[in-house]
Amino acid sequence: MAAFPAILQSEWTKLRTVRSTVWTLGLAFVVTLGLGALICTLANNNFADFAPKNAPFDATGTAFAGIILGEIAMVVFGVLAVGNEYSSGMIRVSLAAVPQRATLLIGKAVVIALAAFAVSLATVFITFFTGQALLGGHSTEITEPHVLRAVFGAAGYLTMICLFSAGVTAMLHNQTLALGVLVPFFFLLSPILGAVPKVKTVAHYFPDYAGQRMLLVYQEHNQPFGPGAGFLICLTWTLAALAGGVLVLRTRDA
Amino acid sequence: MIELHGLTKRYGDTLAVDGLSFAVPRGVVTGFLGPNGAGKSTTMRMILDLDRPTAGRVTLDGRRYGQLAEPLRYIGALLEAKAVHPGRTARDHLLWMAQSNRIPTHRVDEVLELVGLSAVARKRSRGFSLGMSQRLGIASALLGNPEILMFDEPVNGLDPEGIVWIRTLMKGLAAEGRTVFVSSHLMSEMALTADHLVVIGRGRLLADLPMADFIKQNSRSAVRVRTPQPELLLDVLHRAGLHADPGPDGCYEVPDGDLAFLGELAADHRITLHELSPQQASLEEAFMQMTSESVEYHAGSARPVGPAGAAVDGSPAAPSAPPAPAWGSDWQARGKQKEN
Ligand SMILES: Nc1ncnc2c1ncn2[C@@H]1O[C@H](COP(=O)(O)OP(=O)(O)OP(=O)(O)O)[C@@H](O)[C@H]1O
Ligand SMILES: [Mg+2]
Numbered sequence: 280m281a282a283f284p285a286i287l288q289s290e291w292t293k294l295r296t297v298r299s300t301v302w303t304l305g306l307a308f309v310v311t312l313g314l315g316a317l318i319c320t321l322a323n324n325n326f327a328d329f330a331p332k333n334a335p336f337d338a339t340g341t342a343f344a345g346i347i348l349g350e351i352a353m354v355v356f357g358v359l360a361v362g363n364e365y366s367s368g369m370i371r372v373s374l375a376a377v378p379q380r381a382t383l384l385i386g387k388a389v390v391i392a393l394a395a396f397a398v399s400l401a402t403v404f405i406t407f408f409t410g411q412a413l414l415g416g417h418s419t420e421i422t423e424p425h426v427l428r429a430v431f432g433a434a435g436y437l438t439m440i441c442l443f444s445a446g447v448t449a450m451l452h453n454q455t456l457a458l459g460v461l462v463p464f465f466f467l468l469s470p471i472l473g474a475v476p477k478v479k480t481v482a483h484y485f486p487d488y489a490g491q492r493m494l495l496v497y498q499e500h501n502q503p504f505g506p507g508a509g510f511l512i513c514l515t516w517t518l519a520a521l522a523g524g525v526l527v528l529r530t531r532d533a
Numbered sequence: 534m535i536e537l538h539g540l541t542k543r544y545g546d547t548l549a550v551d552g553l554s555f556a557v558p559r560g561v562v563t564g565f566l567g568p569n570g571a572g573k574s575t576t577m578r579m580i581l582d583l584d585r586p587t588a589g590r591v592t593l594d595g596r597r598y599g600q601l602a603e604p605l606r607y608i609g610a611l612l613e614a615k616a617v618h619p620g621r622t623a624r625d626h627l628l629w630m631a632q633s634n635r636i637p638t639h640r641v642d643e644v645l646e647l648v649g650l651s652a653v654a655r656k657r658s659r660g661f662s663l664g665m666s667q668r669l670g671i672a673s674a675l676l677g678n679p680e681i682l683m684f685d686e687p688v689n690g691l692d693p694e695g696i697v698w699i700r701t702l703m704k705g706l707a708a709e710g711r712t713v714f715v716s717s718h719l720m721s722e723m724a725l726t727a728d729h730l731v732v733i734g735r736g737r738l739l740a741d742l743p744m745a746d747f748i749k750q751n752s753r754s755a756v757r758v759r760t761p762q763p764e765l766l767l768d769v770l771h772r773a774g775l776h777a778d779p780g781p782d783g784c785y786e787v788p789d790g791d792l793a794f795l796g797e798l799a800a801d802h803r804i805t806l807h808e809l810s811p812q813q814a815s816l817e818e819a820f821m822q823m824t825s826e827s828v829e830y831h832a833g834s835a836r837p838v839g840p841a842g843a844a845v846d847g848s849p850a851a852p853s854a855p856p857a858p859a860w861g862s863d864w865q866a867r868g869k870q871k872e873n
Contacts, residue, residue: 296629299620371581
């Protein structure tokens with residue numbers, strides 16, 4: 280058995296030595312913060328239009344408005360981190376170096392998760408505080424009920440979506456295909472299906488809708504489940520995608 | 534030692550490797566020959582446990598590849614030169630490999646120096662020529678200082694200087710007691726490098742013997758004589774107990790003939806000679822003969838011809854057939870399949 284710390288170190292070197300890592304993670308930070316800041320500024324200046332009629336104003340959710348774009352950057356990061364091995368044919372070199380295929384993919388997933396979580400944490404905290412500063416009198420405090428959990432939830436959500444994408448890419452063993460499936464899914468299909476009556480009861484169990492429950496500070500009207508269940512559903516998707524990736528990697532010819 | 538036991542690999546309808554059993558001898562260079570599509574790369578991928586055999590198995594000193602702890606320290610391989618992330622530098626590529634098998638980092642710079650890539654160590658491999666990529670692949674094979682080295686067509690894309698360099702490198706590695714297993718389509722190249730020879734055709738083992746034996750068996754020599762008085766010559770040869778085969782353009786060839794003796798014999802009998810020359814059957818031709826038989830046996834295709842540019846040095850029975858469909862003529866179609 281190749282030593283697991285050695286695999287982690289090697290995977291970390293792989294990750295930090297390609298430009299796409301910096302680009303995608305940087306983009307996740309910039310769009311989440313940028314869009315959040317923009318919406319908060321607009322909300323503060325036109326509060327009457329933004330405040331819901333018969334529910335409290337969600338200052339946390341408003342600051343995290345950019346997550347819908349940030350998660351796409353995280354999806355791309357997860358796809359490329361796994362998929363570039365397939366597009367370059369390097370997967371054969373990797374498997375020759377570490378023939379324990381499950382261990383290799385788990386090592387890779389751990390490194391991706393750590394990088395994604397670190398960047399997500401920084402992103403969500405900076406975004407939260409920037410957003411609150413821009414909301415002025417309508418802002419909330421990190422010490423208010425559920426707010427800290429929602430901020431950590433946002434980071435957890437971004438990390439899990441990234442890992443889910445990494446797992447799907449390993450299952451498809453093709454990064455172009457994985458991008459072609461995942462980006463339209465998260466950007467278009469899931470939000471659209473989530474709005475269609477009847478269909479949405481199914482769409483509520485998709486990883487993105489379920490995972491976004493972790494960001495809620497107030498209980499929504501007609502909410503199918505809360506943050507805890509949302510976390511577990513999203514986590515299940517993530518682990519299933521990774522397990523599927525391990526299974527495909529183990530059985531396929533490289 | 535690499536040992537193959539009835540190794541078989543089927544891709545759909547293609548039987549790429551068909552019951553291969555042989556052992557790669559320790560401490561020498563073994564040439565692994567076969568025409569395009571013979572199954573050399575597939576065999577090498579199975580040795581590294583990248584492709585799973587349909588039947589049979591490979592053992593490395595009795596173990597499977599997957600059981601090796603830190604395999605790069607035991608067996609180093611170059612399969613495809615371009616199997617490198619184009620955006621990563623040569624040094625970083627070797628660095629992650631080294632880290633995965635706990636190979637000291639200074640080894641990275643050592644192998645870069647060894648293959649002559651130190652100057653471009655911090656350049657992204659995107660801009661590398663095929664020859665440079667090939668050198669990077671060789672560096673990655675040497676990284677773990679392994680006792681077994683496996684190269685799939687390492688001279689591919691190398692200039693003449695590079696070819697000499699890799700030939701010297703492989704011989705040097707074997708001289709250090711390492712096992713070198715190298716594939717090629719070119720018999721002439723292998724004759725210069727390899728001590729042992731394994732030939733396959735259509736996935737089947739055709740020969741497994743020391744290179745010296747192959748050369749002895751196949752380097753038939755003859756003396757070519759050309760004369761305006763053929764009847765007289767044949768008569769004299771016959772009386773001297775020699776046999777002559779008719780050659781091209783009305784000449785004759787005396788197998789294993791001695792130049793000096795034949796010259797003197799002609800002079801004694803006042804026979805005019807227009808040509809008296811030694812002829813050497815090329816190993817390339819013997820190799821093509823060997824592989825073509827296996828193909829004809831399987832596919833019943835037309836008479837095979839050599840690959841473009843194969844050395845055929847003025848040999849007695851130089852096949853001058855038109856480029857008919859030959860072994861591997863369907864390699865392009867099969868190559869497309871492989872990309873899917
Ligand atoms: N992954 C694959 N899927 C389907 N067919 C394959 C695959 N890999 C190889 N083949 C087929 O198996 C046969 C052997 O191919 P292989 O690449 O091993 O030959 P080779 O001896 O290395 O040839 P070359 O000298 O051209 O490199 C060919 O018919 C090839 O098309
Ligand atoms: Mg090949």
